[in-house]
Amino acid sequence: MCDVLRTEGLIGGHRLLTMLQLEEPAKVAVRAWRPGDTLRRVARATLWDSNEHTVHIALVAVGGGVLDVQEAPGALASILALDCQRARDAVRKDERFLAALARRGILDIDSVHVEAWSFGSEVPAGIDSTRRLVWTPLWLRPEPDSNVYAHPIEGLRTIVDLDSCEVLRVEEDEDPPPIPLTPGPYRADQTHADVRLRDLAIVQKDGPSFTVDGWAVSWERWRLRVGFDQREGLVLHDVRFVDEGRERIVAYRMSIAELVIPYGDRAPGAQRKQAFDTGEFSLGNFTNSLTLGCDCLGEIVYLDVAVADALGNVQEIPQAICMHEEDHGILWKHTDQSDHVEVRRSRRFVVSSIVTVNNYEYGYFWYLYQDGSIEFEAKLTGIVLTTAGQPGAPAPSATEIEPGLLAPYHQHIFCARLDLDVDGGPNTLVEVDSEPLPPGPLNPEGSSYTTRQTVLARESAAQREVNSFTGRYWKLVNRQATGHLGGPVGYKLVPGAVTWPMALPESVIGRRAAFMYHHLWATPNRRNERYPAGEFPYQHAGGAGLPEWTAQDRPLEDTDVVLWHVFGTNHIPRSEDWPVMAVERTGFMLKPVGFFRRNPGIEVAPPGAHCH
Numbered sequence: 001m002c003d004v005l006r007t008e009g010l011i012g013g014h015r016l017l018t019m020l021q022l023e024e025p026a027k028v029a030v031r032a033w034r035p036g037d038t039l040r041r042v043a044r045a046t047l048w049d050s051n052e053h054t055v056h057i058a059l060v061a062v063g064g065g066v067l068d069v070q071e072a073p074g075a076l077a078s079i080l081a082l083d084c085q086r087a088r089d090a091v092r093k094d095e096r097f098l099a100a101l102a103r104r105g106i107l108d109i110d111s112v113h114v115e116a117w118s119f120g121s122e123v124p125a126g127i128d129s130t131r132r133l134v135w136t137p138l139w140l141r142p143e144p145d146s147n148v149y150a151h152p153i154e155g156l157r158t159i160v161d162l163d164s165c166e167v168l169r170v171e172e173d174e175d176p177p178p179i180p181l182t183p184g185p186y187r188a189d190q191t192h193a194d195v196r197l198r199d200l201a202i203v204q205k206d207g208p209s210f211t212v213d214g215w216a217v218s219w220e221r222w223r224l225r226v227g228f229d230q231r232e233g234l235v236l237h238d239v240r241f242v243d244e245g246r247e248r249i250v251a252y253r254m255s256i257a258e259l260v261i262p263y264g265d266r267a268p269g270a271q272r273k274q275a276f277d278t279g280e281f282s283l284g285n286f287t288n289s290l291t292l293g294c295d296c297l298g299e300i301v302y303l304d305v306a307v308a309d310a311l312g313n314v315q316e317i318p319q320a321i322c323m324h325e326e327d328h329g330i331l332w333k334h335t336d337q338s339d340h341v342e343v344r345r346s347r348r349f350v351v352s353s354i355v356t357v358n359n360y361e362y363g364y365f366w367y368l369y370q371d372g373s374i375e376f377e378a379k380l381t382g383i384v385l386t387t388a389g390q391p392g393a394p395a396p397s398a399t400e401i402e403p404g405l406l407a408p409y410h411q412h413i414f415c416a417r418l419d420l421d422v423d424g425g426p427n428t429l430v431e432v433d434s435e436p437l438p439p440g441p442l443n444p445e446g447s448s449y450t451t452r453q454t455v456l457a458r459e460s461a462a463q464r465e466v467n468s469f470t471g472r473y474w475k476l477v478n479r480q481a482t483g484h485l486g487g488p489v490g491y492k493l494v495p496g497a498v499t500w501p502m503a504l505p506e507s508v509i510g511r512r513a514a515f516m517y518h519h520l521w522a523t524p525n526r527r528n529e530r531y532p533a534g535e536f537p538y539q540h541a542g543g544a545g546l547p548e549w550t551a552q553d554r555p556l557e558d559t560d561v562v563l564w565h566v567f568g569t570n571h572i573p574r575s576e577d578w579p580v581m582a583v584e585r586t587g588f589m590l591k592p593v594g595f596f597r598r599n600p601g602i603e604v605a606p607p608g609a610h611c612h
């Protein structure tokens with residue numbers, strides 16, 4: 001693929017490959033496919049010309065030639081590893097920067113950790129706003145194995161043009177706080193951690209209960225295809241459940257389409273901390289190679305993935321996706337009046353991957369359950385971002401975690417793109433609230449309540465927030481497929497930990513990530529509507545993506561509905577998040593509602609010999 005792009009002169013020199021993705025075929029073509037049919041496989045290459053400042057999208061037939069090249073007017077490419085490297089190299093050689101470090105007594109540039117961060121969209125006066133920029137927060141590395149985040153160098157940063165590699169500004173504040181030199185070690189050889197437990201072995205003497213054929217996975221009654229994308233990372237496709245011998249479709253494609261981290265502190269330069277880890281950094285690039293016994297325990301099957309770099313070199317990431325089974329407590333239990341006990345263990349199937357984006361790790365974990373439920377859980381770990389302040393001074397938007405070492409308040413806001421096809425579709429979106437019946441004949445005792453079900457018939461009506469007072473959930477129903485009592489079959493989206501954006505809607509990040517201001521959006525499925533902040537969020541002023549599409553207010557009833565669920569955490573750091581934070585979780589569940597005749601877990605056999 002990359003060879004074709006190179007031969008055609010589309011990559012090489014100042015022509016860079018920003019991303020190589022599968023151009024997924026139209027759903028109708030996939031649905032019509034039968035074994036033996038050929039379906040043309042096409043790759044989608046996003047190209048950046050750093051001389052011309054243009055983005056082009058090239059479609060390339062797998063094993064064939066270039067099919068199409070189109071310019072994306074006004075777009076800026078996302079940030080590339082090559083960009084970051086060149087920007088850091090330029091900074092490290094800049095005389096003004098070196099002089100500023102020397103004024104702080106730092107003479108060894110190798111002791112300085114420079115990061116290249118996306119810029120937001122607020123370009124300082126005097127800099128051409130059409131340039132593609134990064135800024136560079138700094139940390140000190142006093143020893144080769146130091147935790148650099150313990151030692152932020154506050155009050156000094158640079159702005160670099162990613163394409164010309166010019167250092168455009170060296171920003172230096174007067175009277176900066178001292179560099180904290182408080183400890184931050186977390187490596188075992190530094191901490192000598194010695195709290196130990198006895199061995200815990202996961203033994204599946206007969207092997208795992210799932211089979212893998214390429215990317216197709218079959219476990220228990222679930223059938224699915226696992227996928228990977230350079231931008232979104234882990235993706236699930238074509239998720240089905242075998243019900244009474246019939247494969248029933250639940251989801252066509254599910255991914256985390258955006259992850260944005262707005263910071264809430266006011267240190268100089270802090271207004272730029274609003275990274276779109278998916279849309280600006282292409283999260284899939286940072287996928288870890290996982291290790292058995294550490295990242296994943298038990299009988300593991302791994303999938304390898306590959307990403308292409310800016311020059312079209314393919315880099316394989318072995319063991320990038322982990323698949324395994326977990327015991328998950330009990331699935332159900334009942335002891336009856338005669339003391340007869342029925343109990344079932346719950347086993348869940350886990351597909352996961354972990355990325356490292358600078359200081360943070362994100363684990364994406366999808367779980368399939370034996371009662372027909374699906375869960376997504378993000379696991380947030382790694383090291384909190386740090387800044388420096390005067391020890392003990394008031395810090396209204398940060399936690400002082402060591403004297404003078406500040407962890408600013410911030411939010412991790414995810415947006416899942418859930419292309420569900422409940423029982424094959426078409427689907428209709430319904431909001432369900434529980435509420436007391438009005439006092440009077442309908443509710444004489446005052447304790448009766450009911451559910452109010454509202455069809456969210458258009459895009460404008462489908463921009464919703466959670467409501468824990470009414471136990472609100474949303475369900476996608478298929479009105480053409482009726483369950484055994486005649487009602488439409490459905491799956492419901494059950495929100496878990498959600499947050500609310502603290503940035504004001506009129507702020508830079510409020511405009512750029514306007515999708516944050518609803519927990520639920522719904523759109524009719526369009527192949528080119530893939531990311532909630534738009535296709536090209538890099539330095540984009542905002543308005544693209546969900547706000548733009550849904551302004552059409554398209555009808556949603558009995559159509560191919562895509563749900564966009566916004567969730568995440570508001571991270572007010574604790575001293576216990578330091579020096580590395582224990583996993584924090586956020587996510588959601590999808591549960592069948594009227595989809596099955598009864599609890600699918602009833603078909604699960606008892607535990608057998610182990611139960612005594």
Ligand SMILES: [Cu+2]
Pocket residue numbers: 384410412571
């Ligand atoms: Cu955090």
